[in-house]
Amino acid sequence: xxxxxxxxxxxxxxxxxxxxxxxxxxxxxxxxxxxxxxxxxxxxxxxxxxxxxxxxxxxxxxxxxxxxxxxxxxxxxxxxxxxxxxxxxxxxxxxxxxxxxxxxxxxxxxxxxxxxxxxxxxxxxxxxxxxxxxxxxxxxxxxxxxxxxxxxxxxxxxxxxxxxxxxxxxxxxxxxxxxxxxxxxxxxxxxxxxxxxxxxxxxxxxxxxxxxxxxxxxxxxxxxxxxxxxxxxxxxxxxxxxxxxxxxxxxxxxxxxxxxxxxxxxxxxxxxxxxxxxxxxx
Numbered sequence: 031x032x033x034x035x036x037x038x039x040x041x042x043x044x045x046x047x048x049x050x051x052x053x054x055x056x057x058x059x060x061x062x063x064x065x066x067x068x069x070x071x072x073x074x075x076x077x078x079x080x081x082x083x084x085x086x087x088x089x090x091x092x093x094x095x096x097x098x099x100x101x102x103x104x105x106x107x108x109x110x111x112x113x114x115x116x117x118x119x120x121x122x123x124x125x126x127x128x129x130x131x132x133x134x135x136x137x138x139x140x141x142x143x144x145x146x147x148x149x150x151x152x153x154x155x156x157x158x159x160x161x162x163x164x165x166x167x168x169x170x171x172x173x174x175x176x177x178x179x180x181x182x183x184x185x186x187x188x189x190x191x192x193x194x195x196x197x198x199x200x201x202x203x204x205x206x207x208x209x210x211x212x213x214x215x216x217x218x219x220x221x222x223x224x225x226x227x228x229x230x231x232x233x234x235x236x237x238x239x240x241x242x243x244x245x246x247x248x249x250x251x252x253x254x255x256x257x258x259x260x261x262x263x264x265x266x267x268x269x270x271x272x273x274x275x276x277x278x279x280x281x282x283x284x285x286x287x288x289x290x291x292x293x294x295x296x297x298x299x300x301x302x303x304x305x306x307x308x309x310x311x312x
Contacts, residue, residue: 032312035057035312036309037050038305038306038307039306039307042253042255042302043116043283045077045251045255047078047079048073048080049120049124051124053083059079064078064079068106077245080103081101081104083102099125099139100138100140101121107248109246111141111194113193115258116254118140118164118255120303122138145167146165147162147164148162149161149162150162159302160301162300164299166192166298168295168296169259169263170191178197180199181205185202186199190263190264192256192259192260197222198231199228200231201230210230212244213249229242229261237266239262239277239278242281242282252282252283253281253282256298258279261279262277274289274292277289284301285300286299
């Protein structure tokens, strides 16, 4: 049976999403539908789908004090993901614009737990971009002996868990970040049981790095919010920086800032833009 659904498209540093407003949990999304929505030749196009649904209507287990809204995030291939750092900012912009959330500070529930949100700047007629800070959670890091195979090199990787799993590798001087071929997934050895997002990183200066990312279930994207946070965590550790001062991380789609709260939670600050609204048949 074909159904008409309303959608919004949006992006955060060109990590783009199809956003579905489903307060009462009436939409049934399967992997094929998600993949069709994200198809860059025959669909709406996006790196993933975000369903905005009330936590109590989402059909998930959640604590009694969970935030009202749940971020049901799906990768472009239809697989589920724990959360998405850029997607949370886009979801925050949608919830505010739709009137679902009116406060400048609120939280949403994700498969990785609650994520705090602070709206720093609202859009204007001259500038349609929101600026949003998201609490990503505390980072778990590990040196597992994992390596990333890329361009004939086997690079030591740092595992960083920020709800999503990441393998962060710093490129040697012999490799140019801009010239790396990411049309195919780099190898990981040993392969994590649930896969991982793979970040390749170079230094640009004090507390400043640049990265590219190959995301699980998607491929190379212009940005990955949790990947940016994971890279900053790994870079600060590598540099012996325990100051808590923010790091700048450049991605192909723009620039994001990663900081730390007094309690050690990682924060991610950057833009979110709602681009278009429409109706499609699924």
